[in-house]
Amino acid sequence: MRGNRLWVGMSLVMMAGWAVLAPPAPAEAQEPVKLGMILAMTGPGAFYGQVMSRGAQLAVDQINKAGGIGGRRLQILIEDHKSGDADAAVTGARKLLDVDKVPVILTSYSAPTLAIQPLAVEKKVLLLNGGGVGSVLVGKRNLYNTRMLSSQTAPFVVQWAVSRHSAKRVATLFWNDAAGQGVNGAIKEACGKLGCQVVAEEPHDIGAKSYSAQIARIKAARPDVLALGSFGDDVGYILTQARAYGITVPILGVDWTPNAQKIGGKTMEGYAIAVDRFDPAAGDDKTKAFVEAYKAAHKDSPEFYAANYYEHVELILRPLMKRILDRGGDPAKQGELLGEMERALSARLKFASVYGGDMQIHPDGTVSKPLGVYDVKGDALTLIGRIVDGKIQARP
Numbered sequence: 001m002r003g004n005r006l007w008v009g010m011s012l013v014m015m016a017g018w019a020v021l022a023p024p025a026p027a028e029a030q031e032p033v034k035l036g037m038i039l040a041m042t043g044p045g046a047f048y049g050q051v052m053s054r055g056a057q058l059a060v061d062q063i064n065k066a067g068g069i070g071g072r073r074l075q076i077l078i079e080d081h082k083s084g085d086a087d088a089a090v091t092g093a094r095k096l097l098d099v100d101k102v103p104v105i106l107t108s109y110s111a112p113t114l115a116i117q118p119l120a121v122e123k124k125v126l127l128l129n130g131g132g133v134g135s136v137l138v139g140k141r142n143l144y145n146t147r148m149l150s151s152q153t154a155p156f157v158v159q160w161a162v163s164r165h166s167a168k169r170v171a172t173l174f175w176n177d178a179a180g181q182g183v184n185g186a187i188k189e190a191c192g193k194l195g196c197q198v199v200a201e202e203p204h205d206i207g208a209k210s211y212s213a214q215i216a217r218i219k220a221a222r223p224d225v226l227a228l229g230s231f232g233d234d235v236g237y238i239l240t241q242a243r244a245y246g247i248t249v250p251i252l253g254v255d256w257t258p259n260a261q262k263i264g265g266k267t268m269e270g271y272a273i274a275v276d277r278f279d280p281a282a283g284d285d286k287t288k289a290f291v292e293a294y295k296a297a298h299k300d301s302p303e304f305y306a307a308n309y310y311e312h313v314e315l316i317l318r319p320l321m322k323r324i325l326d327r328g329g330d331p332a333k334q335g336e337l338l339g340e341m342e343r344a345l346s347a348r349l350k351f352a353s354v355y356g357g358d359m360q361i362h363p364d365g366t367v368s369k370p371l372g373v374y375d376v377k378g379d380a381l382t383l384i385g386r387i388v389d390g391k392i393q394a395r396p
Contacts, residue, residue: 043083174229236263
């Protein structure tokens with residue numbers, strides 16, 4: 001009996017030793033790295049949430065199918081800011097940061113992004129925005145934007161109005177939030193430089209269905225062009241009502257979606273925008289691979305919102321995570337991805353882009369990407385001008 005007890009004791013000691021000496025669990029058995037997203041999954045901007053999440057999920061699926069990043073799989077967790085509700089964004093961010101412990105949040109819209117930015121700073125979490133355009137998103141700690149902001153795109157709306165339409169008098173109609181106000185401010189500043197005058201400024205609520213009061217005041221101001229700082233479905237409703245109320249001047253903006261096109265129908269014809277220039281038919285290998293994979297998954301061609309969030313995962317987070325793993329760190333730990341991003345920018349590293357070539361993200365959170373001017377022909381956008389060295393080069 002004593003011998004048996006001795007053997008059991010020795011066995012326990014040996015097992016304890018093996019536990020100490022045993023190698024750690026393989027990477028495949030580790031918890032996935034969780035990626036948070038705060039998107040417009042419901043409300044008038046649900047189109048954006050749909051395509052943004054599709055872009056990011058496509059990248060995650062490809063990475064996981066290939067065995068993960070250094071064996072670490074990825075998982076997306078999505079919270080809904082209900083098409084611009086800052087309070088809903090904060091509630092979602094608190095869950096992602098405090099409960100799910102995500103090291104990064106892919107965010108969208110200007111007001112929700114501004115609302116959650118202090119929380120990201122508190123938790124040392126990286127924020128990536130590929131949708132919001134407010135000029136106020138520049139120079140915010142932890143926040144890096146991978147689409148051109150209104151301060152970068154709206155001046156070309158004015159440049160096009162002046163060069164193509166000889167505009168002297170400009171009216172604006174815009175979202176009454178950080179994004180729309182940013183577009184309006186950039187248009188006013190550009191008008192001051194190019195010699196035109198803003199003769200009417202009309203804000204409106206996000207998701208409004210009636211614009212009769214604003215349109216009446218705009219018509220009375222007798223503008224040469226109407227410039228929009230509005231997004232999503234609102235663009236379609238505005239074009240429909242503006243034309244019905246007798247606004248015949250050219251209408252320009254910074255956003256177009258298939259949903260807005262369906263709402264506006266024939267009234268969208270000739271509507272022109274200055275926006276990020278993503279070409280699904282481009283010859284770049286990364287572009288081709290992304291477009292083919294997206295079409296296979298969704299039976300539709302991607303636009304630049306899907307491209308931006310695909311880039312977030314595949315072309316920004318993936319290389320950052322690999323760098324962290326290569327030095328023995330844990331990309332799932334809050335603070336690691338943010339620190340690696342800051343080191344990459346300090347070294348002036350560029351990231352590959354499905355727009356073709358590379359994109360340069362700057363320390364102030366802005367990005368350099370191709371830009372273009374498009375107008376609606378039929379029911380789709382057609383490129384009518386490329387922006388090179390700050391000037392619009394109209395296509396013949």
